[in-house]
Amino acid sequence: MKKLTLKSVAEELGVSTATISNAFNKPNQLSKAKRLEILERCEELGYTGPNKAARSLRRGKTGIVGLVLANSISYTVNDAVASTFISGVSQCLEANGQQLLLVSGAGDDLNNVNDFVDGYLCYGSPTNPNLIDALSKTTKPVITVDFNIDDYPSVNIDNIEACYQLVKQTIRPDDVVAVIGLRLIETQLTCRIYDVPMIDPVTSISRRRLLGYEKAFSECGVDFNYGQLWSIPENIESFAVRAAKEVLSNQPRPTIVYCMSDLIAVYFIREAIEIGLSVPDDIRVVGFDGTNEGQRFHPNLTTVVQNSDSKGERAAIMLLKQSKESQLLPFALHFGDSCPTNG
Amino acid sequence: MKKLTLKSVAEELGVSTATISNAFNKPNQLSKAKRLEILERCEELGYTGPNKAARSLRRGKTGIVGLVLANSISYTVNDAVASTFISGVSQCLEANGQQLLLVSGAGDDLNNVNDFVDGYLCYGSPTNPNLIDALSKTTKPVITVDFNIDDYPSVNIDNIEACYQLVKQTIRPDDVVAVIGLRLIETQLTCRIYDVPMIDPVTSISRRRLLGYEKAFSECGVDFNYGQLWSIPENIESFAVRAAKEVLSNQPRPTIVYCMSDLIAVYFIREAIEIGLSVPDDIRVVGFDGTNEGQRFHPNLTTVVQNSDSKGERAAIMLLKQSKESQLLPFALHFGDSCPTNG
């Protein structure tokens, strides 16, 4: 069987390549009858239409969107919040006939993908800073989410305000506080943060959350210093459990713990129960994200519900519409059994 | 700034296009000195190397692998088991410099992706049967996972045997049994299955699991008919909760429930506890998959642990190595608190 190309098919049917191309791409450039006949004969031959790779070379559009993640793909797809974001993105892309290429945030550059994508969505600051550089240099459109690069349009929630409100509505004057953050510093360690310089707030969503907590602590007259602040490098069991154990064994033991993800909160509660504490009676625990698991969990988490899928959808729409205006999305506080309001 | 192409750069440097190409692709086709000089000048100009899309047109390889999912992307990335599979795939692909393109199992065809990928990984039978057709017709290599298409190499676990063993080690002679399956029939409904024809075992992993349960029920002399069999269309809360409620309100109430996913089991237990039952004292619950959440959950699930990430890794390796031999991967039974062994 000979290779099926526009050219070979055109020869076979005795018409020019342009006519075949038009039959597939520009219906009103030729008579309906001829068009239908061509399409039918093509189907007989097994020709499913012009080669998309070649078309993209000519047109300069591939129909593929690159989604640059903060971390490796393998880590990211197992994170409930990120998955929900991807879900929103893909919903929009599927509806618009665009394809989704996942790009690791741990890669060195965009060389292997840049020529295949029409634009980028970036979900969180890539761990490899080279990528930020590559993104700020590319000629393709870029939308950032949960962080910013240069003047690219972005999608965010007001993390500072969310955390501020969360503390305001849960803290009590005599509380001993602990905070478990996520990627507050660039390290692969679970550790307490004393006077280490943290990632800047523009890049780091966690840093912004911390600013919100701190503002409320200070307004409420609650002691908080960086000996009460832990950071874990990734949102996974091993790090979360380790941090939980450290926090729980600290003296005086905290009476309320603010976790920068629901997953951290879930593991924290598990560890607290393990050593015989009652949540929320002995220790109150607050999450962040509003994941399904946090709601399935017992006790159900007090948390900030952010709609990660609509974040994804918005970002994708912005990219497809070439919108230049950044968006600030709403959030909602949810008060579950892990920490009642102070109201 | 003029456009940077192999040609424009070659002119700029006063050498031929082939030389530039060789400098990037075939180091030993030219002197080290010249090569280094060219690379340096290219970097100065901001030329990062030959356009990958054009290269792929010429070479016929893109470095992109298509991962065809059973369902929509948005559904799949939120499924813990599927995410773990994707994780394994991406780990292998990242290590080999390949890119990952996610393809919805609900799409009509592969036309928009086929020319951009070097081959396909298929995780579960696509809901749109057109895709199975498209896959069996493509000239690109295909590896299937958890199901089979024609003679393409595949990766599976022995679902029949796993379920057979699971029942054998948990069932008691006087048990009243219920089974909650996943996609046993093609419908969007949660329902009991009486005499509806189910999807065939070659395509359906759930059907094979059912065969394993049934074999053990029958060997153990436990009654089981399709009035005790429910099916839900997707592995999500709404369907799982509905099925759980139906099962729990059935008379006589089951004493043991086999769920075809850990997620179903988790929701089932939640519902059981909700109506005042004790797990495992009043009702025993068995899952399938061995997800992290199932182990975080209280009570910890009895389940079949399948290593979804190594499944993904194996499948990806097979595709990259062009291996033609199908693989059967091991599984392990885990006995948690949701259902003790009968031994």
Added chain:
DNA sequence: ATGAAAGCGCTAACAC
């Protein structure tokens, strides 16, 4: 070791 030229498969501009 380097350069010239063909062509991967297609689309857009223009000619008829």
Added chain:
DNA sequence: GTGTTAGCGCTTTCAT
């Protein structure tokens, strides 16, 4: 309405 042709950016013979 249909055909001819240039060229998207590259790699690969084949000469030199």
